[in-house]
Amino acid sequence: xxxxxxxxLLPAALCAAAGxxxxxxxxxxxxxxxxxxxxxxxxxxxxxxFALVLAALAIAVSRRSRAPIAGGKDPRFFAVAAATGVxxxxxxxxxxxxxxxxxxxxxxxxxxxxxxxxTGHQWxxxxxxxxxxxxxxxxTANEIHVPVGRSVRLHLASTxxxxxxxxxxxxxxxxxxxxxxxxxxxxVLRAGTYEGRCAEFCGYQHAHMxxxxxxxxxxxxxxxxxxxxxxxxEPGDAARVHGHEVFLAGPCVNCHAIRxxxxxxxxxxxxxxxxxxxTIAAATLPNTTGHLAGWIADSQRIKPGNRxxxxxxxxxxxxxxxxxxxxxx
Amino acid sequence: xSSPARTDPRESERxxxxxxxxxxxxxxxxxxxxxxLGLLFSVDHxxxxxxxxxxxxxxxxxGGLEAAAMRLQLARPEGRFLNPDLYDQVFTMHGTTMMFxxxxxxxxxxxxxxxxxxxxxxxxxxxxxxxxxYWFYLAGGLLLYGTFFANRGPDAGWFAYVPLSGNAYSxxxxxxxxxxxxxxxxxxxxxxxxxxxxxxxxQRAPGMSLDRIPLFVWAILVTMIMIVFAMPAVIFAAxxxxxxxxxxTHFFNPAEGxxxxxxxxxxxxxxxxxxxxxxxxxxxxxxxxxxxxCRRPIFGYTAMVLALVATAFxxxxxxxxxxxxxxxxxxxxxFFTAASMMxxxxxxxxxxCWIATLWxxxxxxxxxxxxxxxxxxxxxxxxxxxxxxxSVPVDLQVxxxxxxxxHFHYVLIGGALFPLFGGIYHWFPKVTGRLLNRxxxxxxxALLFVGFNLTFFPMHExxxxxxxxxxxxxGPDKGWNGxxxxxxxxxAILGVAVLLFLINVVHSLRHGARAGDDPWGAxxxxxxxxxxxxxxxxxxxxxVASRSPLWDPEGLGAVTGLPTxxxxxxxxxxxxxxxxxxxxxxxxxxxxxxxSVTMSLGLIGSVFWLWWAVIGAVASAPMAFLWYxxxxxx
Numbered sequence: 010x011x012x013x014x015x016x017x018l019l020p021a022a023l024c025a026a027a028g029x030x031x032x033x034x035x036x037x038x039x040x041x042x043x044x045x046x047x048x049x050x051x052x053x054x055x056x057x058x059f060a061l062v063l064a065a066l067a068i069a070v071s072r073r074s075r076a077p078i079a080g081g082k083d084p085r086f087f088a089v090a091a092a093t094g095v096x097x098x099x100x101x102x103x104x105x106x107x108x109x110x111x112x113x114x115x116x117x118x119x120x121x122x123x124x125x126x127x128t129g130h131q132w133x134x135x136x137x138x139x140x141x142x143x144x145x146x147x148x149t150a151n152e153i154h155v156p157v158g159r160s161v162r163l164h165l166a167s168t169x170x171x172x173x174x175x176x177x178x179x180x181x182x183x184x185x186x187x188x189x190x191x192x193x194x195x196x197v198l199r200a201g202t203y204e205g206r207c208a209e210f211c212g213y214q215h216a217h218m219x220x221x222x223x224x225x226x227x228x229x230x231x232x233x234x235x236x237x238x239x240x241x242x243e244p245g246d247a248a249r250v251h252g253h254e255v256f257l258a259g260p261c262v263n264c265h266a267i268r269x270x271x272x273x274x275x276x277x278x279x280x281x282x283x284x285x286x287x288t289i290a291a292a293t294l295p296n297t298t299g300h301l302a303g304w305i306a307d308s309q310r311i312k313p314g315n316r317x318x319x320x321x322x323x324x325x326x327x328x329x330x331x332x333x334x335x336x337x338x
Numbered sequence: 339x340s341s342p343a344r345t346d347p348r349e350s351e352r353x354x355x356x357x358x359x360x361x362x363x364x365x366x367x368x369x370x371x372x373x374x375l376g377l378l379f380s381v382d383h384x385x386x387x388x389x390x391x392x393x394x395x396x397x398x399x400x401g402g403l404e405a406a407a408m409r410l411q412l413a414r415p416e417g418r419f420l421n422p423d424l425y426d427q428v429f430t431m432h433g434t435t436m437m438f439x440x441x442x443x444x445x446x447x448x449x450x451x452x453x454x455x456x457x458x459x460x461x462x463x464x465x466x467x468x469x470x471x472y473w474f475y476l477a478g479g480l481l482l483y484g485t486f487f488a489n490r491g492p493d494a495g496w497f498a499y500v501p502l503s504g505n506a507y508s509x510x511x512x513x514x515x516x517x518x519x520x521x522x523x524x525x526x527x528x529x530x531x532x533x534x535x536x537x538x539x540x541q542r543a544p545g546m547s548l549d550r551i552p553l554f555v556w557a558i559l560v561t562m563i564m565i566v567f568a569m570p571a572v573i574f575a576a577x578x579x580x581x582x583x584x585x586x587t588h589f590f591n592p593a594e595g596x597x598x599x600x601x602x603x604x605x606x607x608x609x610x611x612x613x614x615x616x617x618x619x620x621x622x623x624x625x626x627x628x629x630x631x632c633r634r635p636i637f638g639y640t641a642m643v644l645a646l647v648a649t650a651f652x653x654x655x656x657x658x659x660x661x662x663x664x665x666x667x668x669x670x671x672x673f674f675t676a677a678s679m680m681x682x683x684x685x686x687x688x689x690x691c692w693i694a695t696l697w698x699x700x701x702x703x704x705x706x707x708x709x710x711x712x713x714x715x716x717x718x719x720x721x722x723x724x725x726x727x728x729s730v731p732v733d734l735q736v737x738x739x740x741x742x743x744x745h746f747h748y749v750l751i752g753g754a755l756f757p758l759f760g761g762i763y764h765w766f767p768k769v770t771g772r773l774l775n776r777x778x779x780x781x782x783x784a785l786l787f788v789g790f791n792l793t794f795f796p797m798h799e800x801x802x803x804x805x806x807x808x809x810x811x812x813g814p815d816k817g818w819n820g821x822x823x824x825x826x827x828x829x830a831i832l833g834v835a836v837l838l839f840l841i842n843v844v845h846s847l848r849h850g851a852r853a854g855d856d857p858w859g860a861x862x863x864x865x866x867x868x869x870x871x872x873x874x875x876x877x878x879x880x881x882v883a884s885r886s887p888l889w890d891p892e893g894l895g896a897v898t899g900l901p902t903x904x905x906x907x908x909x910x911x912x913x914x915x916x917x918x919x920x921x922x923x924x925x926x927x928x929x930x931x932x933x934s935v936t937m938s939l940g941l942i943g944s945v946f947w948l949w950w951a952v953i954g955a956v957a958s959a960p961m962a963f964l965w966y967x968x969x970x971x972x
Contacts, residue, residue: 043731044731044734044735047729047731047732048726048732048735051725051729052726055723055725055726059718059722062689062693062714062718063714063718065693066693066714068697069693069694069696069697069698069699070696070701070711072697072698073698073700085637085694086638089637089638089641089690089691089694092690093683093686093687096682096683097683100680100682100683103725103729104672104675106729107675107728107729107730107731107732108671108672108675110729111668111671111672111675111729111731112668114731114734115668131507169507170507171499171501171502171598173663173738175738177804180734181663181731181733181734181735181737182663182734182737182738183663183734184663184664184665186598186664187501187593187598188592188593188596188597188598189592189598189599189665191664192665204804206804207806208663208737208738208806209499209663210494210495210502210738210807210808211502212426212502212507213423213426214422215806215808215809215810216809216810216811216812313421313422313423314422314423
């Protein structure tokens with residue numbers, strides 16, 4: 010019987026050994042850091058409780074019966090009372106630790122925090138960097154650039170259904186709820202690209218509603234922000250000029266905006282600097298010529314149910330359109 | 339009609355024995371209609387309970403097939419087995435089926451079968467209403483699967499969050515049907531709750547004072563009271579969603595002053611207690627099985643009862659831990675964290691009392707006990723991960739990931755399905771007169787245990803690796819491939835275990851060893867009558883003098899002098915179970931079936947055309963009259 014229980018404990022040991030690989034526990038911000046510490050505190054404390062209870066159970070089942078207790082209080086009474094007391098003490102400890110961690114995670118940001126407004130859509134993320142002057146505002150999608158070392162304050166909203174913003178390395182998740190505004194704060198300590206995704210079921214393509222957070226040194230971030238403020242690049246050659254015409258003549262323009270190029274649609278992602286982003290379709294595909302062409306031609310095969318209709322274009326038009334879009338750095 | 343006055347040859351040996359003539363008369367008085375049409379007349383609590391249990395198992399198999407389809411889809415990245423539309427329907431159906439059509443009804447059914455036997459009475463107090471409960475449950479199930487098999491099933495999840503479940507984003511009839519099936523299942527649950535609360539309070543055998551009620555009956559009683567408080571919340575939620583969808587109201591529409599979070603509050607105010615509604619009866623089963631296996635009463639009876647009551651009470655104070663990600667004030671977070679952690683205390687107390695019961699008792703290793711040991715292991719993991727989820731910061735990382743999927747399957751399969759299987763091995767001989775096969779039982783357990791842990795343990799890690807719930811596919815580059823494959827293999831083993839269980843049931847129904855009255859030497863009253871029990875349950879109502887009436891050296895007493903030519907229940911005082919008067923209950927009738935048909939037609943029809951609600955109501959009126967008129971005809 011005891012051997013059986015030893016075998017049953019194996020998965021727990023494996024789990025502990027594999028611990029350091031956990032994405033959610035790979036910390037890049039003080040916020041994620043605090044959560045990870047809390048996580049491991051609970052893991053070890055509760056792991057010990059698990060081992061103790063199972064050991065008690067194993068002994069209870071396998072031990073031979075002793076002579077019945079003659080008179081006096083049943084010793085089992087004290088054992089149960091003591092175990093209950095210890096349970097209460099452990100829970101109190103974890104409660105205090107949890108509340109302290111909660112405060113650390115939601116500490117208000119410093120005064121110079123960067124504000125970013127994020128709106129969830131079925132199934133992509135609209136990312137807006139508000140500015141004092143309307144023309145300086147930056148509108149992009151699915152890729153969020155943040156400076157390293159500076160607090161970032163996210164303003165989360167949704168215009169359709171409930172989504173949830175989750176970049177595991179940066180902080181816990183927060184829902185985007187129609188009719189409500191929510192927020193989240195973090196400060197990235199390490200430059201890098203962090204994956205994130207929608208965590209609340211939001212319909213057919215919940216599975217393909219990802220985003221990326223690119224954390225870069227402040228100078229690079231400012232340069233990026235500056236470049237994003239510019240209107241779209243002029244089409245440089247004949248093919249791209251034709252591609253631009255295809256864009257404006259076709260259905261694309263109904264939903265997508267390209268600032269400075271006569272496209273004002275707001276239903277889909279802003280494409281002004283599409284080529285500067287590393288993925289398309291909400292982090293579903295790498296942003297390459299081939300993937301972009303495939304996506305435009307028949308996005309329903311890649312992401313069934315998404316809001317973009319298939320586009321039947323002569324292959325020349327399609328290639329020129331892609332060439333134009335790929336030039337929008 | 340001739341009465342099937344078969345009397346058991348051992349009748350004279352039982353403490354509640356009555357003469358052959360008396361038994362024959364009782365059998366005649368309490369007889370059910372025979373023939374196929376007679377099935378529509380049944381009012382015996384055991385017949386209706388068996389229907390609940392068998393129907394619930396059919397839904398369990400359907401829900402299992404849906405789970406298998408999901409595991410097939412997710413076994414490999416970029417799976418092509420289900421498209422997103424179908425996947426969403428399948429996972430919605432899986433959750434809805436398992437929660438509303440399997441877990442709750444199967445517990446209701448087992449409670450309905452055992453509680454009247456355990457408290458020593460002949461039937462539930464409102465037998466015809468009880469029949470309506472089953473028909474409603476069946477009608478709800480037919481509606482749900484009707485839409486699903488038409489490929490128009492609900493696809494917004496079993497939690498149906500607005501606005502996704504609203505008209506703007508789920509316009510088909512699938513969600514309308516989903517909203518309606520909630521009404522069906524809740525009505526049926528409330529009917530059973532009413533029946534069993536009255537049974538447990540007013541129909542206990544003389545001498546069974548409050549502190550002598552079997553722990554299983556306590557568990558069911560507490561559960562039924564939870565049903566009474568929890569169901570109205572979801573009936574409100576479903577009703578307002580229904581009216582938002584079909585009448586254009588704005589309960590949940592923020593643009594018109596409604597609130598999307600209102601749904602979540604109402605749904606989880608029901609949804610969290612729902613977990614305990616499933617889980618508390620299972621705890622009662624654990625107590626019954628353990629005391630029989632250890633041949634001693636459960637240690638700490640009072641603590642056990644208080645723990646059940648405390649669990650039920652706290653269970654209503656922690657619904658918000660399903661909603662930590664919506665953004666709460668710190669104070670609210672701390673409150674719900676504390677409440678969620680606190681519920682571990684009564685559960686811990688029960689664990690400790692069970693261990694104290696086992697301590698040194700050298701329990702008998704039969705399949706029911708083995709399932710209970712499996713319960714200890716799996717439920718302990720589920721309970722501890724539940725404590726982790728109570729912490730807001732930790733929860734915000736793993737919320738809506740596969741960690742949560744793992745957690746609640748450990749709680750529900752570990753905490754309810756393992757004891758349920760144990761309970762079936764334990765009470766199958768009582769219900770059918772034959773034991774389930776022991777060897778197959780051990781294999782059943784081993785495969786279930788291995789399959790379950792292989793399926794769900796890796797999901798903890800998948801959650802840490804960032805895999806969200808309810809996704810129909812994932813990219814090969816995420817690093818989730820191996821663990822998903824392991825989970826899918828585990829699911830296949832789990833399927834084999836369930837198949838083995840079915841084989842055991844079918845085989846043992848015909849060829850199982852004869853059980854006798856009390857194959858386990860257990861303590862409670864259901865074992866004081868024949869297996870299966872006669873339609874009138876006990877020839878004479880027993881009189882109990884202790885908490886373990888069948889282990890009482892004094893033996894069991896019996897009430898004499900009750901007339902046998904009427905369907906009489908002995909009504910007793912809720913505290914001391916002093917008999918106070920006799921109550922006549924109605925016998926078989928087709929009226930419950932008829933009114934269920936007209937009302938179900940109205941409710942089902944209204945999914946497709948609103949006026950059906952009116953037609954159903956108008957058609958039900960004469961049925962109600964008919965019922966009241968014929969009520970005198972006992």
